[in-house]
Amino acid sequence: MKSYGLVIAIIMLLSGCNTPNDKQTSIEKNQWSPKYAKGFSFEKKDGITYLNIKNPWPGSIYTQQFALISKEKDLKKASTAIKIPLKRWATSSTSHVGFAQELDEINSLKAISRTSYVSSKDVQNRIENNEIRELGQSNQPDVEWMISNQIEAFFNFSIGDNSAEFTVLEKAGVPVIYIGEWSEQHPLARAEWIKVFGLLFDKQKQADSIFLKIEEDYLQWSERAKTQDTSPKIISGSLYNGIWYAPQKDSYMQKFYEDAHLDYIWKDLEYTGSLQLDMEFVFGTAKNASIWLNSSEFQSIEPLMKLHPLIPKLSAVQKNKVYNTLKTNSSKGVLFYEKGVVRPDLVLKDLIQIGHPQLFKDHKLQFFAKLDR
Amino acid sequence: MIEIAIEQLYFDKANPIATGLNACFTKGHLFYIYGRNGIGKTTLFKTLAGLHQGFKGQITIEGITLSDFSTQERARKLAFMFQTETVYPFFKVHEYLELANIPYDKNDSINDEFKSYVIKGLDLEKHLDRYLKELSQGQFQKVKLATCLLQMTDYIILDEPFAHLDLVQKERMNHFIQELVKEKNKCVILSTHHFDLDFKNNNHTLCLTSTQLTGLTNSENSKEKLIQLLCAD
Amino acid sequence: MSIKTSHTRLFLYLILGLIVLFCTNVFLGSIHISIEEFFRGLYDASSTNHLIIHAVRIPKALSSILIGIGLGLAGFLMQILFRNPLSGPYVLGVTTGGSLGAALFILGSALFSFGFIHPKFGIPLFSSLGSLAVLAMILVVYKRIKDPMTLLITGILFSSISGAVISLLAYFSSAERLREFVFWSYGSTHLMNTYELFLLALSCVLCFVFALKNAKPLEAFLAGDVMAKTLGVDVDKIRFQIIIFTGLTVGVLTAFAGPIAFVGLVVPHISRQILKTSNVRLQLISVSLIGSLFVLACDVVATLPGSALSLPINAVTSIIGAPILLFIVIKTKRFIF
Numbered sequence: 001m002k003s004y005g006l007v008i009a010i011i012m013l014l015s016g017c018n019t020p021n022d023k024q025t026s027i028e029k030n031q032w033s034p035k036y037a038k039g040f041s042f043e044k045k046d047g048i049t050y051l052n053i054k055n056p057w058p059g060s061i062y063t064q065q066f067a068l069i070s071k072e073k074d075l076k077k078a079s080t081a082i083k084i085p086l087k088r089w090a091t092s093s094t095s096h097v098g099f100a101q102e103l104d105e106i107n108s109l110k111a112i113s114r115t116s117y118v119s120s121k122d123v124q125n126r127i128e129n130n131e132i133r134e135l136g137q138s139n140q141p142d143v144e145w146m147i148s149n150q151i152e153a154f155f156n157f158s159i160g161d162n163s164a165e166f167t168v169l170e171k172a173g174v175p176v177i178y179i180g181e182w183s184e185q186h187p188l189a190r191a192e193w194i195k196v197f198g199l200l201f202d203k204q205k206q207a208d209s210i211f212l213k214i215e216e217d218y219l220q221w222s223e224r225a226k227t228q229d230t231s232p233k234i235i236s237g238s239l240y241n242g243i244w245y246a247p248q249k250d251s252y253m254q255k256f257y258e259d260a261h262l263d264y265i266w267k268d269l270e271y272t273g274s275l276q277l278d279m280e281f282v283f284g285t286a287k288n289a290s291i292w293l294n295s296s297e298f299q300s301i302e303p304l305m306k307l308h309p310l311i312p313k314l315s316a317v318q319k320n321k322v323y324n325t326l327k328t329n330s331s332k333g334v335l336f337y338e339k340g341v342v343r344p345d346l347v348l349k350d351l352i353q354i355g356h357p358q359l360f361k362d363h364k365l366q367f368f369a370k371l372d373r
Numbered sequence: 374m375i376e377i378a379i380e381q382l383y384f385d386k387a388n389p390i391a392t393g394l395n396a397c398f399t400k401g402h403l404f405y406i407y408g409r410n411g412i413g414k415t416t417l418f419k420t421l422a423g424l425h426q427g428f429k430g431q432i433t434i435e436g437i438t439l440s441d442f443s444t445q446e447r448a449r450k451l452a453f454m455f456q457t458e459t460v461y462p463f464f465k466v467h468e469y470l471e472l473a474n475i476p477y478d479k480n481d482s483i484n485d486e487f488k489s490y491v492i493k494g495l496d497l498e499k500h501l502d503r504y505l506k507e508l509s510q511g512q513f514q515k516v517k518l519a520t521c522l523l524q525m526t527d528y529i530i531l532d533e534p535f536a537h538l539d540l541v542q543k544e545r546m547n548h549f550i551q552e553l554v555k556e557k558n559k560c561v562i563l564s565t566h567h568f569d570l571d572f573k574n575n576n577h578t579l580c581l582t583s584t585q586l587t588g589l590t591n592s593e594n595s596k597e598k599l600i601q602l603l604c605a606d
Numbered sequence: 607m608s609i610k611t612s613h614t615r616l617f618l619y620l621i622l623g624l625i626v627l628f629c630t631n632v633f634l635g636s637i638h639i640s641i642e643e644f645f646r647g648l649y650d651a652s653s654t655n656h657l658i659i660h661a662v663r664i665p666k667a668l669s670s671i672l673i674g675i676g677l678g679l680a681g682f683l684m685q686i687l688f689r690n691p692l693s694g695p696y697v698l699g700v701t702t703g704g705s706l707g708a709a710l711f712i713l714g715s716a717l718f719s720f721g722f723i724h725p726k727f728g729i730p731l732f733s734s735l736g737s738l739a740v741l742a743m744i745l746v747v748y749k750r751i752k753d754p755m756t757l758l759i760t761g762i763l764f765s766s767i768s769g770a771v772i773s774l775l776a777y778f779s780s781a782e783r784l785r786e787f788v789f790w791s792y793g794s795t796h797l798m799n800t801y802e803l804f805l806l807a808l809s810c811v812l813c814f815v816f817a818l819k820n821a822k823p824l825e826a827f828l829a830g831d832v833m834a835k836t837l838g839v840d841v842d843k844i845r846f847q848i849i850i851f852t853g854l855t856v857g858v859l860t861a862f863a864g865p866i867a868f869v870g871l872v873v874p875h876i877s878r879q880i881l882k883t884s885n886v887r888l889q890l891i892s893v894s895l896i897g898s899l900f901v902l903a904c905d906v907v908a909t910l911p912g913s914a915l916s917l918p919i920n921a922v923t924s925i926i927g928a929p930i931l932l933f934i935v936i937k938t939k940r941f942i943f
Contacts (some may be wrong), residue, residue, distance in 0.1 A: 240786060241794035241864070243916060445838040455832050472826055
């Protein structure tokens with residue numbers, strides 16, 4: 001028995017060495033790029049690992065580069081250094097909470113913008129116990145507090161250049177890291193940013209294996225969905241004042257629909273940005289869609305039907321297959337934007353459950369809720 | 374008959390503009406009122422129109438106090454012409470004249486004969502279809518007077534009706550007003566600066582100073598007397 | 607009042623134009639329907655287009671007409687009231703009050719909880735309350751200071767205050783709510799059910815009847831305050847009534863259609879250019895007809911027939927209205943009233 005164990009161990013070791021480098025963040029290599037994500041990469045120079053953020057915001061002309069230093073003596077070598085592992089950090093976005101939760105790094109989170117939008121129960125508890133501070137508006141967080149409370153890094157996101165507002169943080173030695181997972185278009189690309197968090201919390205291996213599992217499950221389940229004969233038609237969006245607002249083409253959601261083997265009715269409309277559709281057109285093209293992913297805040301179908309006389313005639317409404325992104329009861333947060341970002345596999349499973357309920361009979365929806373009558 | 378017995382005319386009680394205004398204005402008579410600029414002629418007229426409240430005294434029209442009249446009743450008794458504010462330029466002359474109907478709530482209470490009499494007398498026939506903005510100042514002045522007259526009131530009060538008129542126009546208007554007073558038995562009170570004093574028939578001349586409203590009698594030196602009164606202020 | 611044959615002819619053309627435009631508006635939409643299918647859709651309840659024509663297009667066309675009449679009348683009355691060509695229905699600040707009410711409902715749910723009131727009911731309700739509040743405040747101010755210039759300034763002040771509060775609410779609200787409010791402020795000719803259309807029609811009729819009954823005093827207004835008073839017009843009372851009727855009409859319009867720009871400002875000017883008369887009765891009819899024509903036309907453009915997309919009505923009325931106003935100003939060579 002023992003010898004078998006040894007043999008197995010040797011084989012595993014050998015296979016470990018032969019693992020292709022795109023599945024493991026091997027910091028021995030000089031350059032490493034993620035498989036799906038486009039917004040970040042790692043580099044090693046002179047024994048120091050660097051994190052590169054390629055587009056801190058869309059259209060920016062420069063890249064952020066951070067030296068990740070674990071030893072005190074190396075801190076002076078690089079100009080923008082982050083001491084890892086991070087023990088005290090703050091963020092302006094709830095999606096970052098999702099990543100941190102997967103890596104079990106909730107306790108090191110010390111402040112967040114708009115605490116009422118957090119979905120995670122653990123974080124909510126910490127907020128209630130005053131262990132996490134409210135930072136205020138996401139574009140104008142409480143910079144003074146962060147400086148005076150030894151925050152080691154501030155995770156931010158931005159759609160434009162507002163870096164000037166954060167120079168004061170940088171001057172005080174608090175690096176501002178622009179996490180750009182939200183601009184990735186592939187669901188797995190967004191999840192892959194967990195590796196950035198992994199590096200910053202010195203939990204690369206954990207991050208790698210989590211991502212590996214996510215990728216595996218995602219691809220596997222997608223394959224299964226694609227074997228189904230039918231591809232149910234799905235529409236998304238909601239009605240305001242007679243105009244139907246639908247998400248744009250080629251977006252993140254479109255990939256999800258494809259991988260869940262769902263047919264998004266308007267996938268061929270050639271418009272960029274989100275669509276403002278006339279209700280007539282919606283009715284004409286989508287009245288036979290069997291699923292509606294609604295984006296309003298209604299929790300039941302009744303009030304939806306009052307919005308417009310044509311809505312009750314939609315097939316999805318008549319078949320009672322209207323869904324909404326689930327909100328947890330105690331907060332205004334949407335789980336889909338938090339955990340959903342880092343767990344696209346589970347989101348996919350939800351979508352497959354909605355479109356092909358026969359595949360995962362016992363699965364309970366986590367990110368979407370059905371609107372009841 | 375309009376009777377005024379105003380002790381004080383003021384904007385601000387502490388500084389009265391004019392005092393001691395006592396006069397009687399009767400039908401069939403024409404009253405020319407002279408006075409320096411700013412002495413209070415327009416204010417006096419506005420008081421009669423109910424547009425100015427600052428006075429201490431009494432004003433009665435045919436025995437009834439002015440303040441007892443409703444706006445509409447007063448509009449049927451007294452007609453006024455002031456140097457107006459800017460007016461909507463797209464009025465056609467004949468439309469503007471029709472405003473005179475308003476106190477009567479009817480569309481055509483103006484006597485047709487009287488209407489043509491006024492229009493002819495003021496040479497407005499050719500202008501009836503023109504817009505106000507196309508008229509010269511003098512022509513507009515005549516239109517205003519016409520509207521005022523078409524209100525069919527017994528008492529007509531005009532604030533500087535001869536302003537903007539050339540010599541010929543002024544003569545004709547003066548003549549027409551005198552004719553109106555005589556033939557239609559109207560009472561016209563007007564303010565003016567023109568010095569051709571006219572005492573014939575039932576024409577009266579008054580001078581408004583800060584201390585009184587004086588009537589002048591017909592005599593050789595009435596003009597000098599008037600100038601004296603005016604300069605005294 | 608003499609209606610000349612030229613006026614009658616003009617009105618006939620306008621009415622004809624209205625009928626044609628109404629039919630065009632109902633015929634065109636984002637879905638292409640052939641003439642044959644259209645008539646079938648009109649009468650045959652089982653036809654697929656029946657619902658679209660009756661539930662979507664006809665109410666939309668009707669509400670466009672009513673919005674045009676209401677805003678045209680309101681703008682016309684405001685321009686008389688203030689004797690100012692730049693006055694529109696919004697100059698009293700009533701619309702911003704309506705926006706504030708809508709903002710309170712849409713954005714304010716972060717701060718206050720309204721239980722669950724459906725937006726179709728809640729938005730018009732709150733918007734009307736907002737308009738009423740501003741209207742009441744303006745009337746109170748007017749009772750004390752009867753000067754139109756003060757009224758104008760008061761309107762601007764209330765508008766500014768409302769605007770500031772809206773900004774505050776927007777600042778603290780979520781992205782979704784903000785988006786909803788922005789969409790509301792685009793204005794809409796859609797989704798008027800029978801009840802809403804009826805209320806809209808009622809306020810237009812009341813406003814029209816009021817103006818018709820007071821046509822002569824309103825004309826006197828044009829001649830100036832002093833002239834009007836000497837003609838026996840109770841200037842203060844009429845002004846008070848104008849404020850009430852205009853305020854109510856604008857309040858109802860804003861509640862159901864959102865704020866719609868430029869119509870009330872430009873329609874009276876177009877009417878004055880076409881019908882060069884000061885006769886208020888004639889202008890009332892003309893303004894109503896031109897108003898409905900204008901909004902119907904803008905609505906046809908906003909629908910972008912044949913395309914899936916549609917434009918917000920506010921953008922179209924501004925883009926079409928502003929150049930027309932500019933053209934009129936240049937043509938008359940000065941911005942006279």
